[in-house]
Amino acid sequence: MLEFKDVCFNYGNGVPVLEHINIRIGPGEFIGLGGRNGCGKTTVTRLLMGLEKPVSGEILHDGKVINDDDASARSHYIGYVFQRPERQMFRSTVEDEVAYGPQQLGMSRDETAAAVAEALAMTGLSHLAKAYPPNLNRGEKQRVAIASAIAMHTSCIILDEPTSGQDSADKKMLMELLTDLNKKGMTILIISHDMDIFAQYCQRVIVIGNHTKAFDGTPQELFTQREDLYDLGLSRPESVALSMAVPGMKYCRSMKEFTEEMLRRIGGNR
Incomplete structure (x- = not known):
């Protein structure tokens, strides 16, 4: 369980980015996070990851306040896939890249090898184990980032605009992978402007607007009952x-x- 309790945040200039946000993310949920550009969606995920600290309020993991825990501590249970996943890659082969997390956790050589093999198999990357990550296409790079989180046995993956710039085949492959991971119990949180993803795959949608949580419910409730979709930067x-x-x-x-x-x-x- 991840939770925001009355969280407020600004970038030090006094201009509010988020005000009095209350969100609970349960185990095994598949959640879409939406809103206009600049509304604070990415800030929510950066706060979850420990890349930013709240000005006030509490962030909790399984009931424990984690405000002071940095990103490395939270990476044990949260994986993050950036909009440009190549920015988080720095090793010479796919298997070495995926092995980095388990090695930092102190896994043995055999445990690391097993975790990497399983993660590559789950993401359909086994045949690219020796490939150089920068040479992969965008969809493959995202799967490498996801495999890195799987290898660390994280319980939650956050993805920032995972389908932007992808063709329909890559998009379908990625969403089927995430759906499969979710069925296995992993929590998925996707930032996206793609409303088709919210409608087809997400169980729940959270929308950020006017510096706070403007909606929290099912995609059906959002798209059939809200008359302010345009104002929220969304579409049906x-x-x-x-x-x-x-x-x-x-x-x-x-x-x-x-x-x-x-x-x-x-x-x-x-």
Whole structure:
């Protein structure tokens, strides 16, 4: 369990970035974090990681206040995948990169080798173990960063705009990987402007607006009940908009669901 209790933050100039934020993140959740550019989404995750410290309020992990714990301490249970994952890579091969975390945790050589092999297999990177990380494409680099978190046996992964700049095939591969990890019990928190991801994959969406938490609920509640999506820097996914426009149609999380529902209706009307 990760929790913000009445957290406030600014960058030392007195201008508030976040004010009185209260958030609880439970084990095994799949959460989307959204809002306008500059609203404080990334700041929330930097506070979670220990890259920033709150001005006031408390951040807790399993009930323990961790305000003073730095990023290295929190990396034991939180993995972070930056928007440009190559910035967090510095070793000459993929397997060496993934091995860095377990080595810092003090795992033995055999334990590290086993953790790396498992993480590479889970992320579909075994065939790239000897590859030079900068030569990989963006989707592969993100999977290396995810594998690094898996190898450390972290319970939560935070990803910053993981699908930006990716084609549909890479995006689908990444989201299927994250869904599989979530089914195995890992907590996933995604910062994104891609509303299709929120609708199709997330169980819960948190929206930051006006320096605080503006929404916290299911994607269906967000996209069908809120009339201020534009003000929050969001939009209604096409699948949701179309399903809402058809009388009596169920909420559709994706265009695939919408198409299947339309075909079912057409077939049933013959």
